Amino acid sequence: MRIARIAHAGGVHHAALEGDTARIVADPFGGAAAALSADRLVPLAEARLLAPVLPRTLVGMAHNTGLEDRRLPPQAFLKAPRSVIGPGEPVALPPGVGRVDAEAELAVVLAGSPEGHTLDTVLDCVFGCTVANDITARDLQRTDPLWTSAKGRRGFTPLGPWIETDLDALRPDDTEVALSLDGVPLPPASTRRLARGIAEILCHLGDYLPLGPGDVVLTGAPGAYGPLRPGGEVSASVAGIGTLTNPVTGSLPGAGRPAPAGDPV
Amino acid sequence: MRIARIAHAGGVHHAALEGDTARIVADPFGGAAAALSADRLVPLAEARLLAPVLPRTLVGMAHNTGLEDRRLPPQAFLKAPRSVIGPGEPVALPPGVGRVDAEAELAVVLAGSPEGHTLDTVLDCVFGCTVANDITARDLQRTDPLWTSAKGRRGFTPLGPWIETDLDALRPDDTEVALSLDGVPLPPASTRRLARGIAEILCHLGDYLPLGPGDVVLTGAPGAYGPLRPGGEVSASVAGIGTLTNPVTGSLPGAGRPAPAGDPV
Known part of the structure; x- marks a missing residue:
C-alpha cells in the first residue's frame, strides 16, 4: 500500500493512494489526525503530495x-x-x-x-x-x-x-x-x-x-x-x-x- | 514565568508553575493540547515534572x-x-x-x-x-x-x-x-x-x-x-x-x- 501525506482543500492528512484517489487515513504515526474518518476520498488531481512523514529523528x-x-x-x-x-x-x-x-x-x-x-x-x-x-x-x-x-x-x-x-x-x-x-x-x-x-x-x-x-x-x-x-x-x-x-x-x-x-x- | 510539562491524573500537559500549583496552559509549541482550558489547576504535589519540551531539533x-x-x-x-x-x-x-x-x-x-x-x-x-x-x-x-x-x-x-x-x-x-x-x-x-x-x-x-x-x-x-x-x-x-x-x-x-x-x- 502507498501511504502519502497530502495537502488538499480539507487540510493536511495522511492518505492511502488508490489509483486516482487518495483515501484519507488516520495519522499512522500517532499525530493529531488519528481521530479522522477513514472513509473520506480526495481526487489526487485536487491534492498536492507533501513529504510523506515529518520525522523526529x-x-x-x-x-x-x-x-x-x-x-x-x-x-x-x-x-x-x-x-x-x-x-x-x-x-x-x-x-x-x-x-x-x-x-x-x-x-x-x-x-x-x-x-x-x-x-x-x-x-x-x-x-x-x-x-x-x-x-x-x-x-x-x-x-x-x-x-x-x-x-x-x-x-x-x-x-x-x-x-x-x-x-x-x-x-x-x-x-x-x-x-x-x-x-x-x-x-x-x-x-x-x-x-x-x-x-x-x-x-x-x-x-x-x-x-x-x-x-x-x-x-x-x-x-x-x-x-x-x-x-x-x-x-x-x-x-x-x-x-x-x-x-x-x-x-x-x-x-x-x-x-x-x-x-x- | 516558569513553564513545565507535567504528568498528572488528567494526562500530560504544559503548565505554568505558580507556587504549589500548576496552571494547565495550551501547548506553547502548537501541539495537540492547544484547545485546552487555561483555567485548570493541579496541585504540584499531585504532578510529576517531565522534560519541559520534546524538541524536533x-x-x-x-x-x-x-x-x-x-x-x-x-x-x-x-x-x-x-x-x-x-x-x-x-x-x-x-x-x-x-x-x-x-x-x-x-x-x-x-x-x-x-x-x-x-x-x-x-x-x-x-x-x-x-x-x-x-x-x-x-x-x-x-x-x-x-x-x-x-x-x-x-x-x-x-x-x-x-x-x-x-x-x-x-x-x-x-x-x-x-x-x-x-x-x-x-x-x-x-x-x-x-x-x-x-x-x-x-x-x-x-x-x-x-x-x-x-x-x-x-x-x-x-x-x-x-x-x-x-x-x-x-x-x-x-x-x-x-x-x-x-x-x-x-x-x-x-x-x-x-x-x-x-x-x-
Missing part, C-alpha cells in the same frame, strides 16, 4: 555505499529533521558553500524502535520505505567534520513521493536506486551493493539510538551521485516505490566549473 | 566552553531528539562505552526560527531557557568522529526542570552554571565565559539550520564537568532557573578507575 549511514565499506565499522550521522521537504519543493543552493551533491537513497520509515531486535525480527519495526535525496554540501564536509552544516541545511532532505508499505513486493534489500540530474540519468545500482543491508543497519542503530514511530533512516547511496545546478532539476528513484523530483534554485559561485566525480559519503 | 555547540574557543569557527552538533529525558528519570550507563561525562549547560528553547535575524533581534526567537545535561560518552567521541553514538544515546539529554521565560530577570548571558556529582559540587562558571553568547550562537545556527518552535539549543558547558558513576546522582543547575537532578544506573567496565579531569567538548 532523521539518521543516515556514513560510508555505506559499497561492499568495500564493510571494512569500516558502521557509523551513523544525524540530519536536522526540519531539513525534510516534499516532492516538487525547491532545493535552494545556498551561496558560497561550494559543491552540493544529490545522493539517491532508499529510506526506511519506522513503525517503532528497533531496540532489542535481532536480524531475524528487526524488520517488524519497519512501517515502509520511501525515496530520499541525501543532499550534501561536499566541500563543507571537509571544513565541518561533524557534517551538521554540510547535510542538515534547509531543504537538504527531499523525501517521497510516498511510503510503500508492502516490503514483500518491494524487496528493499535488492531494489534499484537511481539518480537523474537535469534529466540525464546516472548509472543506477541495487541496494544489494550497500555495505550493510536494512536489517543490519537497524540492529546497529537499535543498539544505542533512541528511535520511534515515524523516524526515518537513510540507508546510503549505492549508485552514482552528482552535483546540483541552479535552475536544474534532480530526480531520485527507487524501483518499486517511485520517483522523487525537485527543482533546484539559487546560485553557486563557481558552479560553472565541472565538479569531479567521486564516491559519496 | 536538538542541537549543541561544539568547543564553546571558554573564551579561548573563539579562535575556532563556531560549529554545531545534532543530538538525537529522543535522547531527551526529564527530571528524576534515570540515566542508564551503557555497558562497554568507557567514560561517560555530565556537562551542565544553559539550554535555549526556541519560539521560532532565528533565520534572517541579527544580533539585535535574534532574542525575539527565544521562548525561554532551561537546564540541560549534555551527557557524552567521552571515549566514543574518539572512535566515532561524528559523535552520533557518543552524544545521541538513550537518556543522554536530561532537560528541565522547567522553562524560565523571563529573560530580563534571568540574564542568560551572565548566569552561573554548576554541576554536582553524587552530591559533590564542582566549580561553577558563568555563561559569560562561553566563547560565544546566545545571540551569536542563534545567528550562526539561523544562517543554515532549519529550526522552529520547541527546538532546543545547548549552549556549551562553561564550568567543570565530570564522569558519571553507576548508583550515583547528577545535578545540573543554572542560577535563575533551577536544578535538574537525575539518578545514574547501569554498570561501566573500569568504572572504579579514576577518570582524569579535562576540558569538555
Whole structure:
C-alpha cells in the first residue's frame, strides 16, 4: 500500500493512494489526525503530495555505499529533521558553500524502535520505505567534520513521493536506486551493493539510538551521485516505490566549473 | 514565568508553575493540547515534572566552553531528539562505552526560527531557557568522529526542570552554571565565559539550520564537568532557573578507575 501525506482543500492528512484517489487515513504515526474518518476520498488531481512523514529523528549511514565499506565499522550521522521537504519543493543552493551533491537513497520509515531486535525480527519495526535525496554540501564536509552544516541545511532532505508499505513486493534489500540530474540519468545500482543491508543497519542503530514511530533512516547511496545546478532539476528513484523530483534554485559561485566525480559519503 | 510539562491524573500537559500549583496552559509549541482550558489547576504535589519540551531539533555547540574557543569557527552538533529525558528519570550507563561525562549547560528553547535575524533581534526567537545535561560518552567521541553514538544515546539529554521565560530577570548571558556529582559540587562558571553568547550562537545556527518552535539549543558547558558513576546522582543547575537532578544506573567496565579531569567538548 502507498501511504502519502497530502495537502488538499480539507487540510493536511495522511492518505492511502488508490489509483486516482487518495483515501484519507488516520495519522499512522500517532499525530493529531488519528481521530479522522477513514472513509473520506480526495481526487489526487485536487491534492498536492507533501513529504510523506515529518520525522523526529532523521539518521543516515556514513560510508555505506559499497561492499568495500564493510571494512569500516558502521557509523551513523544525524540530519536536522526540519531539513525534510516534499516532492516538487525547491532545493535552494545556498551561496558560497561550494559543491552540493544529490545522493539517491532508499529510506526506511519506522513503525517503532528497533531496540532489542535481532536480524531475524528487526524488520517488524519497519512501517515502509520511501525515496530520499541525501543532499550534501561536499566541500563543507571537509571544513565541518561533524557534517551538521554540510547535510542538515534547509531543504537538504527531499523525501517521497510516498511510503510503500508492502516490503514483500518491494524487496528493499535488492531494489534499484537511481539518480537523474537535469534529466540525464546516472548509472543506477541495487541496494544489494550497500555495505550493510536494512536489517543490519537497524540492529546497529537499535543498539544505542533512541528511535520511534515515524523516524526515518537513510540507508546510503549505492549508485552514482552528482552535483546540483541552479535552475536544474534532480530526480531520485527507487524501483518499486517511485520517483522523487525537485527543482533546484539559487546560485553557486563557481558552479560553472565541472565538479569531479567521486564516491559519496 | 516558569513553564513545565507535567504528568498528572488528567494526562500530560504544559503548565505554568505558580507556587504549589500548576496552571494547565495550551501547548506553547502548537501541539495537540492547544484547545485546552487555561483555567485548570493541579496541585504540584499531585504532578510529576517531565522534560519541559520534546524538541524536533536538538542541537549543541561544539568547543564553546571558554573564551579561548573563539579562535575556532563556531560549529554545531545534532543530538538525537529522543535522547531527551526529564527530571528524576534515570540515566542508564551503557555497558562497554568507557567514560561517560555530565556537562551542565544553559539550554535555549526556541519560539521560532532565528533565520534572517541579527544580533539585535535574534532574542525575539527565544521562548525561554532551561537546564540541560549534555551527557557524552567521552571515549566514543574518539572512535566515532561524528559523535552520533557518543552524544545521541538513550537518556543522554536530561532537560528541565522547567522553562524560565523571563529573560530580563534571568540574564542568560551572565548566569552561573554548576554541576554536582553524587552530591559533590564542582566549580561553577558563568555563561559569560562561553566563547560565544546566545545571540551569536542563534545567528550562526539561523544562517543554515532549519529550526522552529520547541527546538532546543545547548549552549556549551562553561564550568567543570565530570564522569558519571553507576548508583550515583547528577545535578545540573543554572542560577535563575533551577536544578535538574537525575539518578545514574547501569554498570561501566573500569568504572572504579579514576577518570582524569579535562576540558569538555
